[in-house]
Amino acid sequence: MTPEQALSALQDHGNATKAADMAAYHKADRPYLGVANPVIDTLAKSWRADLDLPGRVALADALWRSNIHEARVAAAKLLTQARLRPDDGPAWELIKSWVPDFDAWAIADHACIAGQKRLLADPARVDDVALWTRSDHLWTRRAALVVTLPWTKQNHPKPQDLVIRDRVLEWAAGYVDDHEWFIQKAIGWWLRELSKHDVPRVEAFIASYGDRMKPFARKEALRHLNRKKR
Numbered sequence: 001m002t003p004e005q006a007l008s009a010l011q012d013h014g015n016a017t018k019a020a021d022m023a024a025y026h027k028a029d030r031p032y033l034g035v036a037n038p039v040i041d042t043l044a045k046s047w048r049a050d051l052d053l054p055g056r057v058a059l060a061d062a063l064w065r066s067n068i069h070e071a072r073v074a075a076a077k078l079l080t081q082a083r084l085r086p087d088d089g090p091a092w093e094l095i096k097s098w099v100p101d102f103d104a105w106a107i108a109d110h111a112c113i114a115g116q117k118r119l120l121a122d123p124a125r126v127d128d129v130a131l132w133t134r135s136d137h138l139w140t141r142r143a144a145l146v147v148t149l150p151w152t153k154q155n156h157p158k159p160q161d162l163v164i165r166d167r168v169l170e171w172a173a174g175y176v177d178d179h180e181w182f183i184q185k186a187i188g189w190w191l192r193e194l195s196k197h198d199v200p201r202v203e204a205f206i207a208s209y210g211d212r213m214k215p216f217a218r219k220e221a222l223r224h225l226n227r228k229k230r
Contacts, residue, residue, distance in 0.1 A: 001047050001055075003062035010070050013039045022069065028104040035070045044077035057090045064098055069107065076110035082117050092118040092125060099132065102139035105182065112146040120150055126164055133171045138180055144171055145186040152193035165198070169205055176212040184213060188220030195224045 010033055019034030026032075048056055056078045063075040075098075079091045095115045102108040119125050132144040148168045154161055172187045195202040202221065210218050 001050055001059060003059060003066070006043075006047060006059060006063060006074065007066060007068070007071060009043055010035055010040070010068070010074065013043075014070075026069065026104050026106055028069075028107075031068045033068060033070045037073065040070055040074050041077060044074045047074075048078055048081070053084055053086070053091070057094055061094055064094075064101075072107045073110050076107070076114045079114040080110075080117060083121070084118075087118070087121050092122075092128075096128060099140050099143050100137060102137075102143060104139075108139055108143060109146060112143055112149075115143075115147040116150050119147060123160065123164060126167065130167070130171070133174065138182060141175065141178070142182050142186045144168075145175075145190045149190065149193060152190060153197060155197055157198075165194070165201065169201065173205070173209055176209045179214060181214075184217035185220070187213060188217035191221035192223055195221065199225065 013033070013035045015034035017034065018036075019032040022032045022034060047059065051059060060075040060078040063071040063078070066072075076095075079095060084091055092115075095111060095118060098111050102111070119129070126148065129144050129147060132140045135141055145168065148164070151157070151161060151165045151168060157165065168190065172190055175183050175187055178184070191202050191205060202225065206218065206221060210221075213221070
């Protein structure tokens with residue numbers, strides 16, 4: 001599977017009307033083909049099955065470089081896999097290289113889902129993510145919270161998971177005075193998911209920082225807790 005063949009396959013499923021709607025919705029200046037996500041998912045799975053890991057990394061790199069919306073989504077899906085053999089770094093390094101290119105939530109979130117798998121495979125990579133929190137780039141700072149969402153979801157976290165959970169909460173605390181909508185939304189999202197599994201940490205965070213968060217973000221963080229109290 002060459003990049004040209006992959007792009008041709010995506011183009012075969014394009015829809016000009018849908019492409020125009022997507023461009024207006026995502027508001028990022030790049031080509032759109034109008035291909036639905038389930039179709040991209042099916043194509044990416046077939047390519048992934050036919051390629052070894054170096055081939056997948058190379059194809060993902062080429063698709064991302066095309067700057068086409070659906071191609072970037074497909075690039076992320078090519079690397080969204082719990083186990084990669086060998087998982088010695090190239091996939092994670094490629095995902096990291098994409099982060100400065102983030103400019104809209106949809107592509108960023110697909111790439112972060114791929115990143116989540118690589119972090120779970122090697123939690124030491126959270127050290128790389130820590131550097132993102134100091135970036136001047138809005139989407140890089142946001143990605144630090146989105147890519148670490150798996151640490152909101154464990155019902156029985158191990159001690160090392162709790163260390164990472166507390167570390168990310170420290171990052172979120174450092175973001176509370178950043179009133180960019182997407183940053184505040186990411187804080188609320190992280191806390192909302194954590195509230196399903198770790199009420200004390202969420203309540204402690206809100207007690208310490210809630211009055212500095214935007215009201216909508218605080219409301220998002222407490223959505224599930226407020227339902228429980230009704």
